[in-house]
Amino acid sequence: MTAPRSDFLRTLQDRGFIHQCTDLDALDARALEGRLTAYIGFDATADSLHVGSLVQIMMLRWLQKTGHRPVALMGGGTTKVGDPSGKDESRQLLTDAQIDANIAGIRTAFDNLLTFGANNVPGPSDAVMVNNADWLDSLKYVELLRDIGPHFTINRMLTFDSVKLRLDREQPLTFLEFNYMILQAYDFMELSRRMDCCLQMGGSDQWGNIVNGIELARRSDQKQLFGLTTPLITTASGAKMGKTAAGAVWLNESRLSHFDYWQFWRNTEDGDVGRFLRLFTDLPLDEIARLEALAGAEINEAKKILAFEATKLCRGEAAAAQAAEAARQTFEEGVSAEGLPTIEVAEAELGGGLPAFELMRRAGLAKSNGEARRLIKGGGARLNDVAIKDEMQSVGLDDLGPEGSLKLSAGKKRHALVKLAG
Numbered sequence: 001m002t003a004p005r006s007d008f009l010r011t012l013q014d015r016g017f018i019h020q021c022t023d024l025d026a027l028d029a030r031a032l033e034g035r036l037t038a039y040i041g042f043d044a045t046a047d048s049l050h051v052g053s054l055v056q057i058m059m060l061r062w063l064q065k066t067g068h069r070p071v072a073l074m075g076g077g078t079t080k081v082g083d084p085s086g087k088d089e090s091r092q093l094l095t096d097a098q099i100d101a102n103i104a105g106i107r108t109a110f111d112n113l114l115t116f117g118a119n120n121v122p123g124p125s126d127a128v129m130v131n132n133a134d135w136l137d138s139l140k141y142v143e144l145l146r147d148i149g150p151h152f153t154i155n156r157m158l159t160f161d162s163v164k165l166r167l168d169r170e171q172p173l174t175f176l177e178f179n180y181m182i183l184q185a186y187d188f189m190e191l192s193r194r195m196d197c198c199l200q201m202g203g204s205d206q207w208g209n210i211v212n213g214i215e216l217a218r219r220s221d222q223k224q225l226f227g228l229t230t231p232l233i234t235t236a237s238g239a240k241m242g243k244t245a246a247g248a249v250w251l252n253e254s255r256l257s258h259f260d261y262w263q264f265w266r267n268t269e270d271g272d273v274g275r276f277l278r279l280f281t282d283l284p285l286d287e288i289a290r291l292e293a294l295a296g297a298e299i300n301e302a303k304k305i306l307a308f309e310a311t312k313l314c315r316g317e318a319a320a321a322q323a324a325e326a327a328r329q330t331f332e333e334g335v336s337a338e339g340l341p342t343i344e345v346a347e348a349e350l351g352g353g354l355p356a357f358e359l360m361r362r363a364g365l366a367k368s369n370g371e372a373r374r375l376i377k378g379g380g381a382r383l384n385d386v387a388i389k390d391e392m393q394s395v396g397l398d399d400l401g402p403e404g405s406l407k408l409s410a411g412k413k414r415h416a417l418v419k420l421a422g
Contacts, residue, residue, distance in 0.1 A: 047105030077136030188213025236271030262323030
């Protein structure tokens, strides 16, 4: 196709968001006619999303910034089933109370990235958060199968990657999960009917589910809907985006400190800086091109800008500034900074002395005592910037600095403070 004429699709294309679209020319024409309503679905399996979901959230952000209406669909209903896409095994089923608590936690990240209506009264371009439990929970299953089931064939469903890959790996796929794609298709049709939503966006692994919804609306309502997916985001070295040795990079501060979130972006590989600036910040493209051209030591300045801008969007400007200053003090001045992740330990415990490996684990610098021991044996653990030579080294009150804390480090880039409780 020629270059998109609508601000929305042109922005997505220029910034590298578009992987597949069911009919890009028709969608472009629709966007030029007036305001689009588009949605992305998010499972409520945890009380925070992680960086792997951020590229989709940024699409909703650009949708809103170009004058259209974003809908964040919370899978309060489908989370009870479990999306088999990209999974090797069934998810643990959650209670209604757990799902509701997770949705409340996820909402906090969206509040920084999207603009919602005041007092829950949305304007024409204000973001809306809806829960598919509002309609899925009230469905009568036999009636649903009778009305919707004829539009799906087992033959076709077995060809979708979400099903095929699980079967190819000889991993079980429950009948409950097999229904997920039907429910997601029903979501699209329901949002089309309720909110005139014409576009579903998502990651490339959702292509089959999205196409199902488009086909269902065409057959049931004789309506044209659209689907658009993003590419799988991997790092320059081929690693999956948002995964580190320490685990997922969570969007919520309750799961990951501002400092560690900032540091994740600061540690971006050189070859990813320009691409990540386009995907995960609001910086203008000409400024990104200037930063992308930096070489050698200057690339680190571009990484700091990426870290600041990405953290500012997700956590707020104050959090980004705090994390940047903590990093500056830690790495440029070599002092303990208050912005570092902090744990508290009872004075009685520290007074009796704690093994260094246990404190490393408690501080989140190792997943287990065994991993902490290996880190110490390998020379990668430090206490107050001095190498810990013995895994059984005792850490006590004498190790506290004048500010009443001690600093633990795993390698050169992961740090934590330990303070006395109370």
